[in-house]
Amino acid sequence: xxxxxxxxxxxxxxxxxxxxxxxxxxxxxxxxxxxxxxxxxxxxxxxxxxxxxxxxxxxxxxxxxxxxxxxxxxxxxxxxxxxxxxxxxxxxxxxxxxxxxxxxxxxxxxxxxxxxxxxxxxxxxxxxxxxxxxxxxxxxxxxxxxxxxxxxxxxxxxxxxxxxxxxxxxxxxxxxxxxxxxxxxxxxxxxxxxxxxxxxxxxxxxxxxxxxxxxxxxxxxxxxxxxxxxxxxxxxxxxxxxxxxxxxxxxxxxxxxxxxxxxxx
Numbered sequence: 001x002x003x004x005x006x007x008x009x010x011x012x013x014x015x016x017x018x019x020x021x022x023x024x025x026x027x028x029x030x031x032x033x034x035x036x037x038x039x040x041x042x043x044x045x046x047x048x049x050x051x052x053x054x055x056x057x058x059x060x061x062x063x064x065x066x067x068x069x070x071x072x073x074x075x076x077x078x079x080x081x082x083x084x085x086x087x088x089x090x091x092x093x094x095x096x097x098x099x100x101x102x103x104x105x106x107x108x109x110x111x112x113x114x115x116x117x118x119x120x121x122x123x124x125x126x127x128x129x130x131x132x133x134x135x136x137x138x139x140x141x142x143x144x145x146x147x148x149x150x151x152x153x154x155x156x157x158x159x160x161x162x163x164x165x166x167x168x169x170x171x172x173x174x175x176x177x178x179x180x181x182x183x184x185x186x187x188x189x190x191x192x193x194x195x196x197x198x199x200x201x202x203x204x205x206x207x208x209x210x211x212x213x214x215x216x217x218x219x220x221x222x223x224x225x226x227x228x229x230x231x232x233x234x235x236x237x238x239x240x241x242x243x244x245x246x247x248x249x250x251x252x253x254x255x256x257x258x259x260x261x262x263x264x265x
Contacts, residue, residue, distance in 0.1 A: 008076050008124055008165045008180070009076045009077055009078050009157070009158060009165055009166060009167075010075060010076065010077070010157035010158050010159045010166055010167040010180075011075065011076055011129075011130075011167050011178075011180040011185055012073045012074065012075055012076075012130050012139055012185055012186060013074055013075065013076040013120055013124040013125070013128065014057065014058065014073070014074040014118075014120065014124070014125070014128065015057040015058070015071055015072065015073050015074070015136055015139075015207050016057060016058040016059070016060060016071070016072050016074065016118070017029075017057065017058070017059045017060070017069075017070070017071050017072075017245075017249055018060050018061070018062045018069065018070065018072070019059065019060075019061065019062060019069045019245075019247040019249060020061070020062055020069060020247055021246075021247055022045060022047065022059060022060070022061050024225075024246050024247060025059050025245065025246070025247055025249075026047070026059065027224060027246075028221070028224045028225075028226060028245050028246045028247075029049060029059070029245070031220045031221075031223075031224055032211075032217050032220045032221045032224070032226070032245075032253075033051070033056075033209055033211065033217070034051060035049045035050060035051055035056060036049075036050045036051075037049055037050065037059070038050060040058065042101055042102040043060065043101065043102075045060060045061035046058060046059070046060040046061070047059050047060075054127070055125055055128060056135065056136075057071075057136070068248075069245075069247045069248045069249040070116060070204075070249055070250070071205075071206075071207040071249055071250070071251055072108070072116050072117060072118050072205065073117055073118065073139050073186075073205050073207065074106065074117070074118035074119065074120045075117065075118070075119055075120065075157050076119075076120055076121075076124055077119045077120065077121050077157065077158075078121065078158075079121060080097070080098035080104075080105040080106065080107055080119055080120070080121035081098055081105070083107075083119045083121075083156060083157070084097070084098050084107050084109070084119070086155060086156045087109050087119075087156050090112065090152055090155065090156065091112055092109060092110060092111050092112050092152070092156075093109060093110045094107055094108070094109045095108045095109060095110060095116075096108040098119070098121070102122070103122050103123055104120055104121055104122020104123060105120075105121045105122060106118060106119065106120050106121070106122075107119050111143070111149065111152055111153070111203070112152060113143050113144045113149070113192070113194065113203035114194055114202070114203050115141060115142075115143060115203040115204050115205050116204075116205065117205055119157075129180075129183070129185070130183075130185040130186065131183060131184070131185065132183075136207050136208055136209050136210075137208040137209060137210040137254050138184070138185070138186065138187065138208045138254075139185065139186040139187070139205060139206070139207060139208070140186065140187050140188075140189065140205070140206045140208065140252075141153075141186065141187070141188040141189070141203075141204075141205050141206075142189055142190075142191070142192040142200075142201070142202075142203060142204055142206060143188060143189070143190060143192050143203045144190060144191075144192055144193065144194075144203060145190050146174060146175060146176045146188045146189055146190040147171070147176065147190075149176070149188050149190075150169055150176040150188055153188075154169060159178065167179060167180045167185070168180075174189065174190060175187055175188060175189050176188040176189075192204070199229070199250060200229060200230060200242055200250070204250070206242070206250065206251070206252055207251050207252070208240070208251075208252040208253070208254050209251060209252070209253055209254070210253075210254055210255065211253050211254070211255050212255060212256075213255060214232065214239045214240070214241065214253055214254070214255035217253050217255075218232075218241060218243065218253070221243050221245070221253075224246055225246040226243050226244060226245050226246055227243065227244050228241055228242075228243055229242050229243060229244055229250070230242040234257060235257065236257070237256070237257060238254050238255060238256055238257055239254070239255050239256075239257050240252055240253060240254040240255070241253055
């Protein structure tokens with residue numbers, strides 16, 4: 001049974017891709033990540049992505065041609081109107097909403113460095129948690145200053161309150177880790193710049209999806225008009241690479257490192 005966001009607040013609760021061509025996006029992610037899709041009866045031109053029958057995320061059609069194709073994480077809040085007020089009070093932007101639909105309220109916002117995120121007040125999908133089951137492997141905010149960003153999001157999303165259901169943060173060197181129920185659900189790293197010619201270097205929430213075979217997934221992406229935008233990085237635990245989908249949306253694929261492979265220096 002779904003729960004209300006007052007039992008889990010401040011944590012990522014969903015991810016959505018808004019794109020120009022919904023059919024092309026379904027074909028792309030169906031091939032690359034093995035997803036199936038079902039229409040969302042609450043919204044026109046929107047569908048829910050499924051992996052092995054479990055909801056993964058949402059895909060929808062952009063309403064304005066000037067908007068960028070992008071994956072956006074949504075964070076559970078107890079009161080969308082109050083959270084939107086906190087965003088504005090801290091010199092950030094609420095672009096859309098809060099709007100009511102599907103038994104809840106949502107808004108789309110951008111932080112002070114331009115990274116887009118959403119807030120959601122209402123029911124959250126049972127079992128959907130970053131890093132578990134079929135949800136994305138992890139979220140990563142690349143921003144100008146990790147500690148300033150942690151303060152901003154902490155105040156907006158009520159991190160570190162100690163209340164049941166809230167999130168806590170820890171500082172790990174130059175990074176900030178967001179914890180919910182002792183699991184790391186997001187990381188924040190600094191060094192991004194809005195003027196960076198490389199889109200990977202600009203402030204942005206990055207969504208990481210798990211695959212069993214990174215090379216095969218990259219090949220599927222490239223065969224469907226996707227493209228690799230970063231070198232494949234190999235660490236002691238994983239291999240990962242960032243790509244653009246057929247509509248231009250940025251995302252990252254990650255796979256367990258194969259036995260005997262030497263991590264990149």
